[in-house]
Amino acid sequence: MKFKNDRPIYIQIEKFIRENILKGKWGSDDRVPSIRELAVDMEVNPNTVMRAYSELQDQDIIYNKRGIGYFINENARKKVMQQSKKNFLQKQLPQVFNQMELLNINFNELEEYYREYETKGEDNETIK
Amino acid sequence: MKFKNDRPIYIQIEKFIRENILKGKWGSDDRVPSIRELAVDMEVNPNTVMRAYSELQDQDIIYNKRGIGYFINENARKKVMQQSKKNFLQKQLPQVFNQMELLNINFNELEEYYREYETKGEDNETIK
Amino acid sequence: MKFKNDRPIYIQIEKFIRENILKGKWGSDDRVPSIRELAVDMEVNPNTVMRAYSELQDQDIIYNKRGIGYFINENARKKVMQQSKKNFLQKQLPQVFNQMELLNINFNELEEYYREYETKGEDNETIK
Amino acid sequence: MKFKNDRPIYIQIEKFIRENILKGKWGSDDRVPSIRELAVDMEVNPNTVMRAYSELQDQDIIYNKRGIGYFINENARKKVMQQSKKNFLQKQLPQVFNQMELLNINFNELEEYYREYETKGEDNETIK
DNA sequence: GTGGTCTAGACCACC
DNA sequence: GTGGTCTAGACCACA
Incomplete structure (x- = not known):
């Protein structure tokens, strides 16, 4: 690893x-x-x-x-899920949104990046 | 601080x-x-x-x-902007999207969180 | 068990x-x-x-x-009794008394706890 | 040490x-x-x-x-005190009382042991 | 100077 | 076989 x-x-x-x-x-x-x-x-x-x-x-x-x-x-599983979700919503996301503000990135752009990521990842998902 | x-x-x-x-x-x-x-x-x-x-x-x-x-x-300013944007797109975002997969969060939910954050943040913006 | x-x-x-x-x-x-x-x-x-x-x-x-x-x-039975008693007097009790000192618990309080334990335990004894 | x-x-x-x-x-x-x-x-x-x-x-x-x-x-200090006291009352003491039952030791005997311990310890206390 | 991480390896207790 | 503790020592980041 x-x-x-x-x-x-x-x-x-x-x-x-x-x-x-x-x-x-x-x-x-x-x-x-x-x-x-x-x-x-x-x-x-x-x-x-x-x-x-x-x-x-x-x-x-x-x-x-x-x-x-x-x-x-x-x-x-439940516990890990809760912990991860809490961390995601209370730490990770606010940081991202804050950064978007600083960088003048609006939500539409974010969506573009998401679609891009989504298509790139497809190969892996089907393999799994 | x-x-x-x-x-x-x-x-x-x-x-x-x-x-x-x-x-x-x-x-x-x-x-x-x-x-x-x-x-x-x-x-x-x-x-x-x-x-x-x-x-x-x-x-x-x-x-x-x-x-x-x-x-x-x-x-x-230009330089900081570039650095931050690069970091945002290549490091921060992929991690977030990856985490969304693990937590079964789809893009619509993400949008909800964004709108929520947007409205909460308004007060601060006017102060600045 | x-x-x-x-x-x-x-x-x-x-x-x-x-x-x-x-x-x-x-x-x-x-x-x-x-x-x-x-x-x-x-x-x-x-x-x-x-x-x-x-x-x-x-x-x-x-x-x-x-x-x-x-x-x-x-x-x-005799043997176990001896062993247990020795352990109780030489190990367990001194530790308890030492702890009482640290926690500022005097002997009167100890007696209260004992009476409390005594009454609580009565039910079990009759069952046995 | x-x-x-x-x-x-x-x-x-x-x-x-x-x-x-x-x-x-x-x-x-x-x-x-x-x-x-x-x-x-x-x-x-x-x-x-x-x-x-x-x-x-x-x-x-x-x-x-x-x-x-x-x-x-x-x-x-407060926290340590609480932890120690809780451990003393909920773990240590019940074990001791339980052991006293098994060994047929009554409370008067316990008091004797306590007095004994008390006098032995006096020297140390004055030194501190 | 401080703590933090990591390795290599030993030895032990337990199941 | 399993985990748990401990040592010696290295190397790094930080204040």
Whole structure:
């Protein structure tokens, strides 16, 4: 896995897990990859994966069965959805709209960009 | 001034300067606050303001007259505008659109949020 | 059975056995549940129950008849009583008294809490 | 500093900080020792201190000023007091009373133990 | 000077 | 096999 340099790796791993939950790849009580496994897979140190998992556990997204592994919590999807949506509406969007004001971009232009993005993305969607 | 903890303070100061240029508060050859002044104002270490100014100077946004102060460069607004727009289109927007996919938010909803933001913001605009 | 996550499961199983001996539920030469039985009952791995039993056997609290099962040792109750009392007086109590100091709780308050606990517990006792 | 073997060192460091707050050694906005400093002092790895501080920060007991250090949060004492008291009343005490039942220890005996502890501790108190 | 992230690797407890 | 803790040490960003 390729990581970006602007944010800590463990945050990006967290995000990776969250996105897989959102996408429905892992459901309630499904087991997530073991720390070592994921560490090898992503070519990072187990400690780094561990840190990501710990944070997710603190937020009740995943839970641990001693000696067995980590599992998706019952309400994980709902919770992640709420968190993400809240962040999107209260942080991300206002910033974007504010930036639009500063850059004199109106909503019609935004729509153009959206349509452009939409068509570019189509290939991927059908593959999935 | 209150800074967020997730990004370096000097970056947030840079952003503050950039936004004031975009808003037209400071035009060509206008003097920006002195390092000391701004440091006191924002309750940060002068070194931190210094760093922000240095970066802006490196990008030809502001220039320095020794012993006098820092001033807005001639093409500053144009330059900031370009940089911001590029960042907006290539970084910010794609992330937002991507997040919309994950959260199952379509463009109509986005428009609703925009209208909401628009009306809420009106008060501020008249004050300015 | 629900286990707490802060201590090993096998320790909690040990404690469960010890408490039943103290309560008089199991007397000398009584048979304790088989490893399999208890494992199913508590939804844990048989190895884990095994470990608890081994420890108890090492301490001469229970003994094993091969192919038949585990049984309470003759002096088990006396022994458990001694161990528990020692632990209570030398570990648990000093910690509590120390904590009382930090929290500015005096002995009178402690008595109140005790009376409260006493009355609350009455219901259970009659049921048993 | 001497650590016990039954609990993780970082937990014991956390407890150390908490107790110093309770004792009034550090008040609001006081600076706590730097990570490196405390690490040397306690003869542990900086990472271990770091972990303790991170947890305390997550619980809003301490906060961080970038590049400067960690400081006691405004309501830290109140918060720590509440947490400790809650833990004492809801976890520690019930266990003790329960154990007293099992061991056939009545409240009068408890008082004896308390008086004993009280007199033993007097020396230390006058020294402090 | 401060904290933050990460690696490599060890050792342990638990299941 | 699993996770959890800890060390030693490096490197970086920040004030």
